[in-house]
Amino acid sequence: MATTCLVVMGVSGSGKSTVARLLADRLGWPMAEADEFHPEANIAKMTAGIPLTDADRGPWLRTLRDWISKQDKAGQGTVVTCSALKREYRDVLRGASARVHFVHLHGTQEVIAERLASRSGHFMPPSLLASQFAALEPLGADEDGTTVDVTATPDRIVDRVVAELEH
Numbered sequence: 001m002a003t004t005c006l007v008v009m010g011v012s013g014s015g016k017s018t019v020a021r022l023l024a025d026r027l028g029w030p031m032a033e034a035d036e037f038h039p040e041a042n043i044a045k046m047t048a049g050i051p052l053t054d055a056d057r058g059p060w061l062r063t064l065r066d067w068i069s070k071q072d073k074a075g076q077g078t079v080v081t082c083s084a085l086k087r088e089y090r091d092v093l094r095g096a097s098a099r100v101h102f103v104h105l106h107g108t109q110e111v112i113a114e115r116l117a118s119r120s121g122h123f124m125p126p127s128l129l130a131s132q133f134a135a136l137e138p139l140g141a142d143e144d145g146t147t148v149d150v151t152a153t154p155d156r157i158v159d160r161v162v163a164e165l166e167h
């Protein structure tokens with residue numbers, strides 16, 4: 001039987017790393033940060049304040065998909081952080097052998113901009129936030145996923161996702 005991969009998605013600063021860490025600890029599953037799968041060129045681009053294109057994101061998403069499948073083949077459920085902004089990007093991840101369930105951390109640009117402004121030591125410049133929102137396509141009703149509001153505490157968000165999984 002296929003394992004489950006929870007992909008914690010959303011724009012930069014929506015809380016993906018924070019929530020995914022807690023979820024992975026709660027479930028006892030390994031976690032992967034999609035940022036660690038980006039080629040150097042993508043990180044350099046974002047650091048320079050240039051948004052990634054579909055072509056930049058294609059190979060990155062496929063590498064991540066293959067990691068999810070490899071874990072699944074070993075019988076291992078996973079938690080992954082990935083912006084997964086567009087449906088076509090999520091389609092790539094859905095190509096993994098696991099059941100891929102998305103958790104969209106949804107918040108207004110205002111709330112997330114405030115969080116980015118007070119975060120330090122991260123390569124992603126707050127100036128890219130508008131381009132992240134421009135690219136974002138929220139989950140469709142037909143997509144396997146849960147949308148949660150980022151104004152809840154990380155613990156509450158995790159409670160909600162775990163409850164959803166047990167359904």
Ligand SMILES: Nc1ncnc2c1ncn2[C@@H]1O[C@H](COP(=O)(O)OP(=O)(O)OP(=O)(O)O)[C@@H](O)[C@H]1O
Nearest residue numbers: 012013014015016017018115119124150152153154
């Ligand atoms: N639910 C929350 N409530 C309040 N603050 C939060 C919440 N989740 C995350 N934060 C804070 O918001 C900031 C952004 O969170 P985090 O780095 O986890 O986001 P991210 O989506 O992983 O970002 P990126 O995609 O840029 O790596 C951090 O300073 C984090 O501590």
Ligand SMILES: O=C(O)[C@H](O)[C@@H](O)[C@H](O)[C@H](O)CO
Nearest residue numbers: 011012013035052083084124
């Ligand atoms: O698709 C993208 O544009 C990227 O994945 C970005 O979203 C960042 O890598 C991530 O959010 C870290 O700040």
